[in-house]
Amino acid sequence: MSLLSIQDLQVEFSGFKALKGVNLGIGDRELVTIIGPNGAGKSTLLDAIVGKSPVSKGKITYQERDITNYKPHEIARMGIGRKFQNPNIYNDLTVFENLLLALKGSHGIFAAITSKLTRLKRHKITSVLEQIGLIEYAGTKAASLSHGQKQWVEIGMVLAQDPSVVLLDEPTAGMTPEETHATGEIIQAMSEFHSVVVIEHDMEFVKQIAQRIVVLHQGQNLAEGTVEQVQNHPKVMEVYLGRERIAA
Numbered sequence: 001m002s003l004l005s006i007q008d009l010q011v012e013f014s015g016f017k018a019l020k021g022v023n024l025g026i027g028d029r030e031l032v033t034i035i036g037p038n039g040a041g042k043s044t045l046l047d048a049i050v051g052k053s054p055v056s057k058g059k060i061t062y063q064e065r066d067i068t069n070y071k072p073h074e075i076a077r078m079g080i081g082r083k084f085q086n087p088n089i090y091n092d093l094t095v096f097e098n099l100l101l102a103l104k105g106s107h108g109i110f111a112a113i114t115s116k117l118t119r120l121k122r123h124k125i126t127s128v129l130e131q132i133g134l135i136e137y138a139g140t141k142a143a144s145l146s147h148g149q150k151q152w153v154e155i156g157m158v159l160a161q162d163p164s165v166v167l168l169d170e171p172t173a174g175m176t177p178e179e180t181h182a183t184g185e186i187i188q189a190m191s192e193f194h195s196v197v198v199i200e201h202d203m204e205f206v207k208q209i210a211q212r213i214v215v216l217h218q219g220q221n222l223a224e225g226t227v228e229q230v231q232n233h234p235k236v237m238e239v240y241l242g243r244e245r246i247a248a
Contacts, residue, residue: 003062003195006022024045026195033197035200041220044219051069065078081165087151088154091143093141148174148175163194165194183205
């Protein structure tokens with residue numbers, strides 16, 4: 001049984017159908033990678049899951065509960081965390097303070113930072129810092145971090161909320177090859193405790209992390225399977241990957 005289930009999902013913007021009936025099931029602690037050309041509907045799918053884009057038809061079920069068109073804050077509180085393409089962190093705060101602010105139950109920057117730091121909170125933040133490889137940067141202002149490190153901070157801010165499902169939209173965008181590989185290791189470790197859905201364009205990165213790949217095209221499911229199965233799927237080769245890129 002799926003922890004998160006997408007059934008015949010359709011999203012329409014001013015007459016344009018961005019999603020035309022997408023189906024997807026995410027199991028408990030499963031790592032799923034979604035690929036597809038620009039305009040395939042990948043980010044729109046994540047937007048619909050977290051209540052950012054209204055669903056015109058279909059159903060989203062989480063833990064057997066229909067959450068279709070719930071508000072974003074309601075979905076976040078239920079246990080679905082989302083990281084967007086560009087890092088959205090507080091540059092004037094330290095890495096530790098960013099994670100403190102993100103902790104479940106924190107309300108407002110001042111209240112989060114000035115409230116008593118319990119042993120439980122410190123342990124949680126330390127655990128997340130270790131997960132994202134930034135334990136040595138706990139006291140560093142976020143503004144001085146590299147782009148990749150800022151991406152990891154935002155991943156950490158999602159993890160600090162204790163989600164069951166983590167949605168990552170192009171988490172390696174703008175990263176160096178070394179940062180990209182490290183991100184893959186972070187995501188693989190995350191999937192031991194969370195269900196993870198990753199949207200990505202970098203096929204080498206996809207090969208590093210992929211357990212199950214779902215391919216979208218023009219707002220619909222095109223193919224699904226392992227790296228090898230997707231690489232050899234005729235329609236995928238035709239519309240997205242290209243024979244030379246598959247062989248790379």
